[in-house]
Amino acid sequence: MEEPKLKFKPITEGLGFHPFSDGLPYAPQSPQAKKTMGTGAVAAGPAKIVLPQQKFVKEAKPAPAAVVQPPAFQKSFIEARLNMPSMLYPLKRVMAFVLDTVFHLSLAVIALYGLTTWLNLTLNGTEPKEFFVVAALLFAITNSVLTLMEELLFGSSMGGKIMGLELQGGAGKILLRGLLFPLNILTLGLGLLMMFFDDERRALHDRISGLRPIEK
Numbered sequence: 001m002e003e004p005k006l007k008f009k010p011i012t013e014g015l016g017f018h019p020f021s022d023g024l025p026y027a028p029q030s031p032q033a034k035k036t037m038g039t040g041a042v043a044a045g046p047a048k049i050v051l052p053q054q055k056f057v058k059e060a061k062p063a064p065a066a067v068v069q070p071p072a073f074q075k076s077f078i079e080a081r082l083n084m085p086s087m088l089y090p091l092k093r094v095m096a097f098v099l100d101t102v103f104h105l106s107l108a109v110i111a112l113y114g115l116t117t118w119l120n121l122t123l124n125g126t127e128p129k130e131f132f133v134v135a136a137l138l139f140a141i142t143n144s145v146l147t148l149m150e151e152l153l154f155g156s157s158m159g160g161k162i163m164g165l166e167l168q169g170g171a172g173k174i175l176l177r178g179l180l181f182p183l184n185i186l187t188l189g190l191g192l193l194m195m196f197f198d199d200e201r202r203a204l205h206d207r208i209s210g211l212r213p214i215e216k
């Protein structure tokens with residue numbers, strides 16, 4: 001009679017799980033392991049690599065550089081030097097005056113011719129000297145008035161526009177400068193000669209009014 005073989009019964013039998021149900025890297029997964037999704041290495045899936053988050057730091061903008069302003073007296077000195085007229089400035093003013101005179105004289109001759117024709121008068125050169133003196137005086141006044149009107153309306157006379165000269169100032173200063181222009185005649189032209197010796201090329205009426213034409 002054979003002796004019965006000893007059989008060992010696992011202590012986990014009947015408890016509802018297998019000792020390798022969680023799976024091993026070298027063991028196949030069982031259907032039960034897929035259902036239970038154990039905590040083993042295979043069931044846990046591939047490892048996730050977590051990268052450290054980068055912190056973006058906003059670059060600080062550099063502070064604007066401070067603008068160094070020169071003192072008031074130095075600033076005025078620099079501006080005065082920058083606005084100094086060129087060597088041709090006196091010649092430009094003389095040419096502007098000549099152009100204005102020729103233009104206004106042409107207008108005066110046309111007006112005089114129309115007036116004498118309308119009055120049936122004839123000028124043959126035999127008129128008395130007083131006539132020519134009065135005519136010259138009236139023309140000088142007319143020339144100054146027309147020049148002043150052009151400067152008030154357009155900032156410069158016709159001759160000044162051609163020579164690139166312009167008055168930059170208020171109407172009050174322009175009017176005062178125009179009214180002071182006869183001083184140059186009363187001083188026998190010395191007021192105009194000051195322009196050639198003055199540092200800023202100012203005539204007498206320019207110096208008194210504080211306004212002179214500038215080059216554009």
